[in-house]
Amino acid sequence: MTMDCCESRTSPAATRRALLLGGASFAAWAYLPKFARAADGRDPRLIVIILRGALDGLATVAPVGDPDYAGLHGSIALAPDGPHAAILLDSFFALHPSMPEFSRMYKEKHAAVVHAVATPYRDRSHFDGQDVLESGFAGPGRVQSGWLNRALEALPRGERVMSGAVSALAVGPTAPLVLRGAAPTVGWAPVTLPNAADDTAMRLVELYKHRDPALAAALSQGLQLDKIAQGDDMKPKPNTNAIGAMRLVARGAAKLMAADDGPRIAALAFDGWDTHANEGGPVGRLAQLLSGLDGALADFESGLGAHWRDTVVVVATEFGRTARINGTAGTDHGTGTVALLAGGAVKGGRVISDWPGLKPANLFEARDLAPTTDLRAVLKGVLHDHLGLSERALAETVFPDSAMVRPVKGLVG
Amino acid sequence: MARDPQAALVALNRFGFGARGGSSGDFVNAASDPRGFVKAELSRPNGALLEASGLLPTAALGQAMFDYQAQVRAQRELGAPKAKPDAGMADTQARMMERAGEAVQNAASESVMAGNAVAMAPRVAPAVGTASPPPNPQPLNVIQKTYRAEALARIQRASIVECGFVERLVVFWSNHFCISAGKGEPTRIWAGSFEREAIRPYVLGRFGDMLKAVEQHPAMLFFLDNQQSLGPDSRAGQNRKRGLNENLAREIMELHTLGVGGGYSQEDVTTLARIITGWSFAGREGRLGTPGSFVFNANAHQPGPQRLLGKSYENTGVTQGEAALADIARHPSTAKFIAAKFARHFVADDPPPALVARLEGVFRKTDGDLKALSLALLDADEAWQAPLSKMRTPYEYLIATGRLLARIPDDPGRALSSLNVLGQPLWTPSGPNGFADTNAAWAAPEGMKLRLDIAAQTASRIADSVDPRDLLEVVAADAASTETRRTIERGESRQQALALLLMSPEFQRR
Numbered sequence: 001m002t003m004d005c006c007e008s009r010t011s012p013a014a015t016r017r018a019l020l021l022g023g024a025s026f027a028a029w030a031y032l033p034k035f036a037r038a039a040d041g042r043d044p045r046l047i048v049i050i051l052r053g054a055l056d057g058l059a060t061v062a063p064v065g066d067p068d069y070a071g072l073h074g075s076i077a078l079a080p081d082g083p084h085a086a087i088l089l090d091s092f093f094a095l096h097p098s099m100p101e102f103s104r105m106y107k108e109k110h111a112a113v114v115h116a117v118a119t120p121y122r123d124r125s126h127f128d129g130q131d132v133l134e135s136g137f138a139g140p141g142r143v144q145s146g147w148l149n150r151a152l153e154a155l156p157r158g159e160r161v162m163s164g165a166v167s168a169l170a171v172g173p174t175a176p177l178v179l180r181g182a183a184p185t186v187g188w189a190p191v192t193l194p195n196a197a198d199d200t201a202m203r204l205v206e207l208y209k210h211r212d213p214a215l216a217a218a219l220s221q222g223l224q225l226d227k228i229a230q231g232d233d234m235k236p237k238p239n240t241n242a243i244g245a246m247r248l249v250a251r252g253a254a255k256l257m258a259a260d261d262g263p264r265i266a267a268l269a270f271d272g273w274d275t276h277a278n279e280g281g282p283v284g285r286l287a288q289l290l291s292g293l294d295g296a297l298a299d300f301e302s303g304l305g306a307h308w309r310d311t312v313v314v315v316a317t318e319f320g321r322t323a324r325i326n327g328t329a330g331t332d333h334g335t336g337t338v339a340l341l342a343g344g345a346v347k348g349g350r351v352i353s354d355w356p357g358l359k360p361a362n363l364f365e366a367r368d369l370a371p372t373t374d375l376r377a378v379l380k381g382v383l384h385d386h387l388g389l390s391e392r393a394l395a396e397t398v399f400p401d402s403a404m405v406r407p408v409k410g411l412v413g
Numbered sequence: 414m415a416r417d418p419q420a421a422l423v424a425l426n427r428f429g430f431g432a433r434g435g436s437s438g439d440f441v442n443a444a445s446d447p448r449g450f451v452k453a454e455l456s457r458p459n460g461a462l463l464e465a466s467g468l469l470p471t472a473a474l475g476q477a478m479f480d481y482q483a484q485v486r487a488q489r490e491l492g493a494p495k496a497k498p499d500a501g502m503a504d505t506q507a508r509m510m511e512r513a514g515e516a517v518q519n520a521a522s523e524s525v526m527a528g529n530a531v532a533m534a535p536r537v538a539p540a541v542g543t544a545s546p547p548p549n550p551q552p553l554n555v556i557q558k559t560y561r562a563e564a565l566a567r568i569q570r571a572s573i574v575e576c577g578f579v580e581r582l583v584v585f586w587s588n589h590f591c592i593s594a595g596k597g598e599p600t601r602i603w604a605g606s607f608e609r610e611a612i613r614p615y616v617l618g619r620f621g622d623m624l625k626a627v628e629q630h631p632a633m634l635f636f637l638d639n640q641q642s643l644g645p646d647s648r649a650g651q652n653r654k655r656g657l658n659e660n661l662a663r664e665i666m667e668l669h670t671l672g673v674g675g676g677y678s679q680e681d682v683t684t685l686a687r688i689i690t691g692w693s694f695a696g697r698e699g700r701l702g703t704p705g706s707f708v709f710n711a712n713a714h715q716p717g718p719q720r721l722l723g724k725s726y727e728n729t730g731v732t733q734g735e736a737a738l739a740d741i742a743r744h745p746s747t748a749k750f751i752a753a754k755f756a757r758h759f760v761a762d763d764p765p766p767a768l769v770a771r772l773e774g775v776f777r778k779t780d781g782d783l784k785a786l787s788l789a790l791l792d793a794d795e796a797w798q799a800p801l802s803k804m805r806t807p808y809e810y811l812i813a814t815g816r817l818l819a820r821i822p823d824d825p826g827r828a829l830s831s832l833n834v835l836g837q838p839l840w841t842p843s844g845p846n847g848f849a850d851t852n853a854a855w856a857a858p859e860g861m862k863l864r865l866d867i868a869a870q871t872a873s874r875i876a877d878s879v880d881p882r883d884l885l886e887v888v889a890a891d892a893a894s895t896e897t898r899r900t901i902e903r904g905e906s907r908q909q910a911l912a913l914l915l916m917s918p919e920f921q922r923r
Contacts, residue, residue: 053844124663124682125673127846140673186858196869200909204865204916207900212918215856222862271843276660277638327656328641333663365679 254303475705563605
């Protein structure tokens with residue numbers, strides 16, 4: 001039986017806000033790092049993009065030089081020639097054809113790929129996998145704070161971003177776990193509703209201060225951020241799909257982050273990567289999602305302007321997918337996958353990989369791309385080289401009990 | 414029992430959908446016998462069913478969808494620019510559905526509006542301004558019409574019932590076993606019938622029965638791809654060179670029953686996937702059965718016995734999977750997982766462990782009797798004494814607003830738009846784990862600001878006809894805090910005072 005399932009996610013009256021909450025979110029550190037405005041210092045920006053649902057790394061950056069790849073990925077395998085040819089990154093790996101912007105950055109040596117990478121998590125639950133990816137702990141069940149938030153705590157804290165923002169800040173799921181924790185954060189998403197009157201809002205904040213401090217904090221922050229982010233290009237546009245949502249969030253986030261007193265460190269989460277059925281090859285469902293991601297990266301580049309030079313974007317996902325396609329032209333939950341780096345500060349133009357091979361004996365549990373690089377090593381490398389975090393802080397508080405996972409050096413510079 | 418205003422808030426808000434406006438007397442009734450007020454609904458036979466003329470069964474909806482899809486294809490092949498949504502079979506169905514909505518609404522308005530002080534005001538649905546109506550609305554197709562008719566029937570039911578505990582149970586279980594209308598046309602047209610057929614009949618029945626109904630429902634089979642999964646050694650698998658898709662099998666164990674860490678392995682996931690190969694629904698041609706109904710396709714079923722969670726299941730066809738599900742429903746991990754989730758939903762993000770343990774025991778002892786589970790919750794002192802710390806979800810907030818203002822919507826558009834805005838689009842969670850059930854999710858900064866904007870919108874349309882001070886009596890009476898009372902009394906306008914009431918902790922927390 002064939003089923004056409006391409007209807008838009010929500011009703012025709014769906015607002016962009018709904019799509020954003022359903023498909024993409026943004027949150028940032030509420031402070032500037034102390035070194036941000038030092039006269040001669042660098043002013044680094046770091047953006048972490050979490051792809052929820054488990055990205056198929058073998059479909060994003062295909063090992064076209066591996067003799068077993070085409071057989072395993074079957075009908076959805078990419079090929080370096082023919083129509084919709086994948087873009088060769090080197091003699092072995094080829095990039096999905098729906099990512100021309102990333103390919104350009106790669107050629108300009110401002111984008112890199114880390115392949116056969118995974119968090120320490122080895123089971124296949126999305127939700128636990130995301131918790132491990134974002135918490136920075138070696139196993140699931142630790143969801144109080146995320147590694148990026150703990151990294152912020154280790155940074156010297158400068159002024160608050162976006163002058164006038166409130167002090168106590170509560171954060172919901174619009175802040176991904178990776179950025180949740182003790183270090184204050186701010187979140188933002190564009191809306192289409194007319195605002196309630198300021199006076200009404202202030203009275204309510206006053207009532208909450210007396211009766212419900214948690215709600216007072218949440219509402220104050222929500223009011224503050226919405227004001228800051230309003231701008232002409234944030235007017236509602238109808239018929240925005242999940243791909244458009246990624247780009248809209250990226251554009252809004254870039255605009256906030258480009259401001260002189262804007263956030264320097266932020267996290268985004270994009271949903272929808274769980275491609276169990278009809279994943280598609282060079283065209284199709286995953287191709288569309290990747291083109292949204294590619295566009296979002298380009299939006300960060302253009303939106304950040306001169307600051308792009310000092311920017312690193314890290315794209316990571318909870319785990320990979322099965323090396324062999326399943327019975328429904330898709331892939332099930334797997335292990336090893338890719339992480340992507342982009343930005344002017346990235347020492348790019350290379351695929352970093354200790355390639356495990358795709359022979360049956362080389363697959364993890366005879367089904368998944370075997371991970372040969374710990375994702376934490378990549379993240380530690382970026383935090384060390386880009387933000388100057390000490391190896392000790394990285395090994396003890398940011399990624400607890402990870403001393404044996406050495407940072408990958410030279411990713412940034 | 415002595416009058417207990419604090420317990421009335423618990424009865425109305427923690428367990429129900431909030432006090433109804435007008436002369437319902439809900440607060441007084443709840444204050445005089447809080448437990449009795451909530452429990453009354455449980456003894457009503459078939460009280461959870463939602464049957465309105467014109468709300469069609471899943472198979473009939475499937476047929477309407479197949480017809481519509483065929484029409485669209487035919488039009489496309491003829492080179493016509495766009496299929497007319499209202500033609501032929503689909504049209505008939507759509508009109509029936511519209512009538513269904515009206516019928517429910519009329520009955521509903523009479524039962525609530527009678528003797529209601531607010532009844533004279535023009536009826537307006539609660540919600541957002543700019544999002545609806547769209548400027549040049551396209552005519553809706555049968556799928557969109559069905560989704561809206563089902564949504565309307567559900568919202569109207571929640572708006573009129575007395576306490577709303579049973580409807581809250583429906584929402585809880587529907588979210589536990591969620592599908593997403595965003596997956597495609599089948600889940601959109603079946604979102605309502607899935608809930609009516611696989612959830613509602615069992616919310617006061619047995620968990621194992623609900624599990625079976627859910628996993629065999631075409632909406633779930635489509636949502637988690639099982640209709641595409643073929644036993645690798647089955648005839649269909651061999652012929653078509655396709656095979657397993659373990660999506661449904663994994664979520665059955667991880668999200669529906671045992672919970673992650675519930676004692677199953679990757680091998681168990683794959684095994685369960687093999688066991689339920691062939692669980693599908695009949696397509697347009699109806700080769701396997703009535704189009705749009707559950708079918709067991711023996712041709713797609715993996716042959717041979719299977720060993721799952723340490724137990725062997727002979728290949729007995731569809732009953733192989735049914736036996737496996739029955740055992741999974743009785744697994745101790747399932748009792749533990751369900752008890753914790755149930756308590757977390759109603760009582761607190763971190764519910765009292767003693768309460769969870771008691772619920773777990775009841776679930777096990779009664780073999781998953783969900784009425785017994787509900788009664789155990791209502792009988793537990795912890796469930797009444799825990800502070801009202803949880804936020805209403807957006808759906809609960811909007812329904813409670815409609816109830817307070819005695820507005821029974823006759824069109825679901827505003828409510829659906831508001832739910833989209835607030836991040837809880839109806840029957841459309843972003844993943845198979847459903848909508849979040851914690852304060853972190855719903856008391857977030859963006860969400861709070863949007864709630865306020867929606868409260869202000871609602872108030873600007875409605876407040877002229879109400880006195881917010883009277884409504885505070887309806888909501889909380891003497892359980893209202895001095896600060897809330899003063900804030901409302903000092904509002905600069907009725908509009909402002911009503912918006913503040915709708916946003917007060919007494920209205921938002923449960």
